[in-house]
Amino acid sequence: MAIPTFHWEKSFDGQEYVISNNLEMISYEFIQSSLARKEVYWTGPTISPLETIKTMVVNSCTLGLYKTGDPTSPSKDKARQIGFARIITDYVTIAYLTDVFILPECQGTGLGKWLIARTREIIDSMPELRRSVLLTDQNGKGVKFYERELGMKVFNTGDNGGKVVMMRVNTSS
Ligand SMILES: CC(C)(COP(=O)(O)OP(=O)(O)OC[C@H]1O[C@@H](n2cnc3c(N)ncnc32)[C@H](O)[C@@H]1OP(=O)(O)O)[C@@H](O)C(=O)NCCC(=O)NCCS
DSSP: OOOOOOEEEEEETTEEEEEEOOTTTOOHHHHHHHHTSTTOTTTOSOOOOHHHHHHHHHTSEEEEEEEESOTTOSSTTOOEEEEEEEEEEOSSSEEEEEEEEEOGGGOSSSHHHHHHHHHHHHHHTOTTOOEEEEEEETTSTHHHHHHHHHOOEEEEOSSSTTEEEEEEEOSOO
16 A cells, blocks of 8 residues: 555645645754754754654654745745654554644644644544554643544553553554
């Protein structure tokens, strides 16, 4: 089975946004620098080599979030990457959501909910999905956010270094 192509567009406040898994649009440098930011508390401050970032991105369903028609964009199609989310998956039975990030200056306007709604659409389209999983900060805003937007439930609050495992089970398997 070929890897499916995902592409959504949305117009908001006179600005166009795109969510896509097109690898030709991805800025590996953007992902590299984002994962080293303090807001991305689950990775630590280390800057991973670009080759490592490429391997990570190519081997998962990486959704880039882009602002289009931005004249400050360095890319030729004028799409500027402002966020991303990754689903580690076989596209059939299992989906692990990780690395959800939007630039602070672009947060708080509904783009995060849009990004998560689209990841939900991808997860829900898997033909024999057994479960979807994620980890988030036990005391952060993520628990309520993922309960509401993804239908996740807290699975385990054991000793996970302040992280909580959340899961949505689709079958008894
Ligand atoms: C999580 C994140 C992508 C949400 O993006 P956003 O554009 O602010 O999201 P929206 O405007 O669509 O929705 C805001 C909702 O996100 C929720 N949220 C979840 N995690 C959040 C976080 N770490 N920081 C801020 N808001 C967060 C808020 O509770 C808010 O819910 P509300 O509308 O009921 O108040 C963004 O805050 C982010 O990149 N945070 C830093 C990285 C991070 O914490 N990622 C998630 C790990 S669980």
